[in-house]
Amino acid sequence: MNNNLLSDFRKGDKKALARIITLVENETKKGMEIISELYSEGNVGYRIGITGPPGVGKSTTVNALLKELSLIDENIGIIAVDPSSPFTGGAMLGDRLRMNNSYDYENVFIRSVASRGSLGGLSAATENIAVLMERFGKNTLLIETVGVGQSELDIMEITDTVIVLLVPESGDSIQAMKAGIMEIGDIFVVNKADREGADRAVQYIKTVLSLNDKKGWIPPVIKITAKNNDNVNELVDSIKEHKNYLKTNKLLDKNRKSRKIEEVENLLRDMFIKNLKLNREKIIKSNESPYKIAMKIMNNIEKVDTEDLWKEK
Amino acid sequence: MERKIRVLIAKPGLDGHDRGAKVIVRALADAGMEVIYSGLHQTPEKIVKTAIEEDVNVIGLSILSGAHMTIFPKVLELLKTENRNDILLTGGGIIPEEDMESLMKLGIGKLFGPGSKTSETIDYIEKWYNENNK
Known part of the structure; x- marks a missing residue:
């Protein structure tokens, strides 16, 4: 299978897509070659990020969205990210459990x-997988991440519309979330709205959002009950509205271009640190201060005139 | 370069006793594997579709309903049609010894009955992986 991987991929073989994703995830040379070859050609999809604290129903919402979105076009790709244990390196990936609609x-x-443990953050690998799915022909991507720590900022970098999911009980903690999660959402959703306090939570969120003096898009706050498919169509309408807003204000292309710069930054950081680790022993042995060592390395890099880099080819 | 053993744990058929499956999911993840748990009531078709998309190295089925003589061969057959019989098909549950033997003759991996230690399963998968993935 390995030799014809790329041609099988182009023929639409799912096994080839799955295998290439593995190669890219494992950061193999072959994976990187394939992604470089596919990067500049083919289909680009619309990416929807779904994030929020554990247990708010992200996978269930993805499952419900799947049903609604497939009425428009069922060529959908889903990337469900779960954390790896920092201690064992293992992971329990249970998001599929709630995505039974996908089999239809x-x-x-x-x-x-x-x-x-990717140093480039979540975005490096996820971005590559997203690109692969797009080139494979997926027109809509749903990218689900647990909203703890850095990952929610990463998801903003690589998606077009970010949905932040909360539950009625999130109301009180919203003050605490102001600093992080409240700024990244393009659409806010109170899931499990059949429970008590949903309206109050919506009000809380609207109040917090009104404190932002960001101009332009005002994030809507929607109540849904994903488990029963309740009001999911309103969520889909909001996604469409946000997409239109990005298009009419020429932001879609602009955002995607800055995404590329961020990816290069991430990759550089990743490669640089990995390279540095190879020099560990020398750094430890050196009597110079960390600042001086850092300057020494930087001076070496700055010697390359970046103009020369782009002249080739 | 980082390589991880990817395992799919699934529960086919109608029985809902998923304690064993969950214990094994946790044990394999603690052993450093990436474990996809697809939940209850999975058909052989769903299991194979998931295994392909997730590009797993190993499928583990937990069967306590007595349907093992039907389900294991069916999944194996589907894997063959998909040209993915490089995947190790193993599992556990309430499976009589003689059935285990005839399933193994068909090409199904070791099966783990009640009382098996999770470390046995981990060792078995790791050993298989190291032998079959250069």
């Missing part, structure tokens, strides 16, 4: 991804 559609492709 031949063209829905789900991949569970463990965050692993």
Whole structure:
């Protein structure tokens, strides 16, 4: 299978897509070659990020969205990210458990991804997987991440619309979330709205959002009950509205271009640190201060004139 | 470069006794593997579709309903049609010894009955992986 991987991929073989994702995840040379080859060609999809604290129903919402979105086009890719244990390196990936609708559609492709210890952050691997799914022909991507720590900022970098999911009981903690999660959402959703306090939670969120003096798009706050497919169509309408807003204000392209710069930054950081680790022994042995060592390395890099880099080819 | 053993744990058929499956999911994850748990009531078709998309190395089925003589061969057959019989198909549950033997003759891996230690399963998977993945 390995030799014809790329041609099988182009023929639409799911096994080839799955295998290439593995190669890219494992940061193999072959994986990187394939992604470089596919990068500049082909389909680009619309990416929807879904994030929020554990247990708010992200996977269930993805499952419900799947049903609604597939009415428009069922060529959907799903990337479900769960954390790896920092202690054992293992991971329990259980998001598929709630995504039973996916089996109804031949063209829905789900991949569970463990965050692993990637230094470039979650975005490096996820971005590559997203690109692969797009080139494979997926027109809509749903990217689900647990909203703890850094990952929610990463998801903002690589998606077009970010949905932040909360539950009625999130109301009180919203003050605490102001600093992080409240700034990244393009759409806010109170899931499990059949429970008490949903309206109050919506009010809380609206109040917090009104404190932002961001101009332009005002994030809507929607109540849904994903488990029963309740009001999920309103969520889909909001996604469409946000997409239109990005398009009419020429932001879609702009955001995607800055995404590329961020990816290069992430990769550089990743490669740089890995390289540095190879020099560990020398750094430890050196009597110079950390600042001086850092300057020494930087001076070496700055010697390369970046103009020369782009002249080739 | 980082390589991880990816395992799919699934419960086919109608029985809902998923304690064993969950214990094994946790044990394998603690051993450093990436474990996909797809839940209850999985058909052989769903199991194979998931295994392909997730590009797993190993499938583990937990069967306590007595349907093992039907389900294991069916999953194996589907894997063959998909050209993915490089995946190790193993599992556990209430499975009589003689059935285990005839399933193994078909090409199914070691099966783990009640009282098996999780470390036995871990060792078995790791050993298989090291032998079959250069």
